[in-house]
Amino acid sequence: MFTHPAALGRKGSFKRSAFGYEKACLNIYRSMESEITRTEIIKVTAKLVLLSAFSYYSMKWLMNQLDPTNKQKNQAKAKATDLMKKIGIQVKRQLSEHELMIATHLVDPRDIKVSWSDIAGLDDVIEEIQETVIFPITRKDLLVESKLSQPPKGVLLHGPPGCGKTLIAKATAKEAGARFINLDVSILTDKWYGESQKLAAAVFSLAIELQPCIIFIDEIDSFLRVRSSQDHEATAMMKAQFMSLWDGLITDPNCVVIVMGATNRPRDLDQAIQRRMPSMFHIGLPNRRQRLQILELILDKEPIGADVDLEGIAKVTETFSGSDLHELCRSASVYRMRDFMRSTTRNRAAVINGNNRETAEALRPINMDDLRKSFSKIRESKVRSNACIVASSSDMD
Numbered sequence: 001m002f003t004h005p006a007a008l009g010r011k012g013s014f015k016r017s018a019f020g021y022e023k024a025c026l027n028i029y030r031s032m033e034s035e036i037t038r039t040e041i042i043k044v045t046a047k048l049v050l051l052s053a054f055s056y057y058s059m060k061w062l063m064n065q066l067d068p069t070n071k072q073k074n075q076a077k078a079k080a081t082d083l084m085k086k087i088g089i090q091v092k093r094q095l096s097e098h099e100l101m102i103a104t105h106l107v108d109p110r111d112i113k114v115s116w117s118d119i120a121g122l123d124d125v126i127e128e129i130q131e132t133v134i135f136p137i138t139r140k141d142l143l144v145e146s147k148l149s150q151p152p153k154g155v156l157l158h159g160p161p162g163c164g165k166t167l168i169a170k171a172t173a174k175e176a177g178a179r180f181i182n183l184d185v186s187i188l189t190d191k192w193y194g195e196s197q198k199l200a201a202a203v204f205s206l207a208i209e210l211q212p213c214i215i216f217i218d219e220i221d222s223f224l225r226v227r228s229s230q231d232h233e234a235t236a237m238m239k240a241q242f243m244s245l246w247d248g249l250i251t252d253p254n255c256v257v258i259v260m261g262a263t264n265r266p267r268d269l270d271q272a273i274q275r276r277m278p279s280m281f282h283i284g285l286p287n288r289r290q291r292l293q294i295l296e297l298i299l300d301k302e303p304i305g306a307d308v309d310l311e312g313i314a315k316v317t318e319t320f321s322g323s324d325l326h327e328l329c330r331s332a333s334v335y336r337m338r339d340f341m342r343s344t345t346r347n348r349a350a351v352i353n354g355n356n357r358e359t360a361e362a363l364r365p366i367n368m369d370d371l372r373k374s375f376s377k378i379r380e381s382k383v384r385s386n387a388c389i390v391a392s393s394s395d396m397d
């Protein structure tokens with residue numbers, strides 16, 4: 001209990017110290033007696049508020065200056081805002097800076113030039129994708145009662161390179177009228193741990209905000225391959241986090257967000273990922289009938305000579321992917337341009353001077369010889385890269 005010094009005894013040294021103490025207390029009493037005015041309280045409070053605000057913004061500014069990704073974030077913000085304006089996306093809430101970084105990977109549907117009519121020989125796959133992925137998105141109204149007719153939350157396109165996986169993914173986004181995030185996973189893996197986690201979370205929160213939305217991950221195996229004990233701890237945690245965010249989509253039946261992956265090595269994919277991608281489509285090397293359809297499509301609008309035998313080319317191009325067939329036709333087309341340029345100096349000048357009309361009128365159609373030469377060239381380069389090709393250009397005859 002407090003005892004007033006005046007109440008204490010005043011004897012010897014104790015008397016002296018008690019006297020000092022008494023004096024100090026009296027000073028305190030006096031200062032307490034002097035009244036603190038209301039204005040002074042307001043002034044002090046205002047000073048404190050200003051000081052706190054100044055410290056907060058100074059710290060924030062300092063942190064921004066020290067953040068090495070600050071410039072990148074600002075550029076991403078500007079780019080994403082422009083892109084969303086262009087696409088006509090209006091979000092209900094303010095996007096976080098990580099969501100804006102992911103939004104730079106959005107694809108404007110008007111920029112997707114690929115539709116089903118640009119893909120040949122894959123009618124069965126297209127039909128199945130239409131039934132399982134596209135109609136549940138576009139005809140949601142018809143299927144509102146059913147919990148079983150939701151689009152799958154994961155779709156895997158797998159098969160050898162150059163056979164049309166990316167074409168299918170793009171056409172799916174276009175035909176479904178869905179927003180399309182073409183996720184470059186290096187944006188997640190190149191960042192330090194905390195940042196990667198925020199970005200991974202942003203992928204899903206942005207997709208949910210923009211739904212219906214397709215998150216496309218090309219070469220998904222490089223990101224979500226079988227987990228091993230050699231995985232860096234941060235990588236393992238990142239995969240686990242990605243999967244748990246994905247599970248969030250799966251448990252919400254009304255959410256129309258689909259993760260679509262493409263891979264050349266489906267076996268390298270983690271089993272847990274395969275389970276989350278119940279719709280799997282194999283896009284294999286085209287067979288003879290499919291190769292013919294692809295050649296017909298590629299050369300549809302090109303001038304081709306009467307001697308061109310597409311059946312013959314389809315026959316000998318076993319192990320050619322759609323991409324190889326495209327290259328075969330492109331390089332055949334170069335031969336006719338080369339012939340034209342080498343025939344006269346006037347023609348050469350017409351090409352160099354950009355006289356398009358004169359050049360187009362004088363160019364001969366692509367003939368079988370162009371295609372033969374082109375085939376030999378590609379076959380040779382495939383043999384060099386250890387591809388197994390048994391046919392030769394003479395088999396075309």
Ligand SMILES: Nc1ncnc2c1ncn2[C@@H]1O[C@H](COP(=O)(O)OP(=O)(O)OP(=O)(O)O)[C@@H](O)[C@H]1O
Nearest residue numbers: 118119120161162163164165166167294322323326
């Ligand atoms: N079925 C097809 N119909 C028409 N063109 C095709 C077809 N398949 C492939 N192509 C041609 O090959 C090119 C490459 O195809 P795409 O990028 O879709 O292959 P991919 O399977 O995704 O390859 P990768 O695994 O290397 O990414 C296309 O731009 C197109 O010119």
